[in-house]
Amino acid sequence: xxxxxxxxxxxxxxxxxxAAQAKDHFEGIVKAGQEQAQKHFEQTVAATKEQVEKASxxxxxxxxxxxxxxxxxxxxLVKSGTIAVKGAEDINKELVAFAQxxxxxxxxxxxxxxxxxxxxxxxxxQNAYAKQSFDSMVSEATKLQELSVKVANEAFAPLTAxxxxxxxxxxxxxxx
Numbered sequence: 233x234x235x236x237x238x239x240x241x242x243x244x245x246x247x248x249x250x251a252a253q254a255k256d257h258f259e260g261i262v263k264a265g266q267e268q269a270q271k272h273f274e275q276t277v278a279a280t281k282e283q284v285e286k287a288s289x290x291x292x293x294x295x296x297x298x299x300x301x302x303x304x305x306x307x308x309l310v311k312s313g314t315i316a317v318k319g320a321e322d323i324n325k326e327l328v329a330f331a332q333x334x335x336x337x338x339x340x341x342x343x344x345x346x347x348x349x350x351x352x353x354x355x356x357x358q359n360a361y362a363k364q365s366f367d368s369m370v371s372e373a374t375k376l377q378e379l380s381v382k383v384a385n386e387a388f389a390p391l392t393a394x395x396x397x398x399x400x401x402x403x404x405x406x407x408x
Contacts, residue, residue, distance in 0.1 A: 319383025
C-alpha cells in the first residue's frame with residue numbers, strides 16, 4: 233500500500249511562515265508598546281507624586297509661616313492693649329490726683345473765705361484761688377496731653393512693628 237502524503241505547496245508554506253513572523257513581530261511591537269506605555273505611566277506618576285510632595289511641603293511651610301506670623305500679630309495686639317490699659321490707668325490716677333488736689337484747694341479757700349475779715353480780703357482770696365485754679369488746670373492739661381501722647385506712641389509701637397514686618401514680608405516676593 234502506498235501512502236500518499238499531501239504536501240503543502242511551497243507558496244502556502246511561505247505565507248504561513250510570513251504570517252507567523254508577522255504575528256510574532258506584531259506581538260513584539262504591542263508588547264514593547266505596552267512596556268513603553270507602562271514605563272512612561274510610572275515615570276509620570278513618579279513625577280506627579282514628586283511635584284505634589286513638593287507643593288504640599290511648600291504649602292505646609294507657607295501655612296506654618298503665616299500661622300507664626302498671625303500669632304506674632306496677636307501677641308503684638310495683646311501687648312499694645314496691655315500698654316494702652318496701663319496708660320489709661322496712669323491717666324486716671326493723674327486725673328483723680330488732680331481732682332483731689334483741686335477739691336482740697338477749694339476747701340482751703342472756702343475756709344479762708346469764711347474767716348476773712350473784710351470784703352477786700354474775700355476778693356483777694358477769690359482772685360488768688362481763680363488764678364491758681366486756672367494755672368493748675370493749664371498745667372494739668374499739658375501734663376495729661378503729654379502722658380496721652382506717650383501712651384499712644386507706646387501702645388502703637390508693637391502694631392507699627394507688625395505692620396512693618398507685614399510690608400517687608402510681602403515686599404520680598406514682589407522685589408524678587
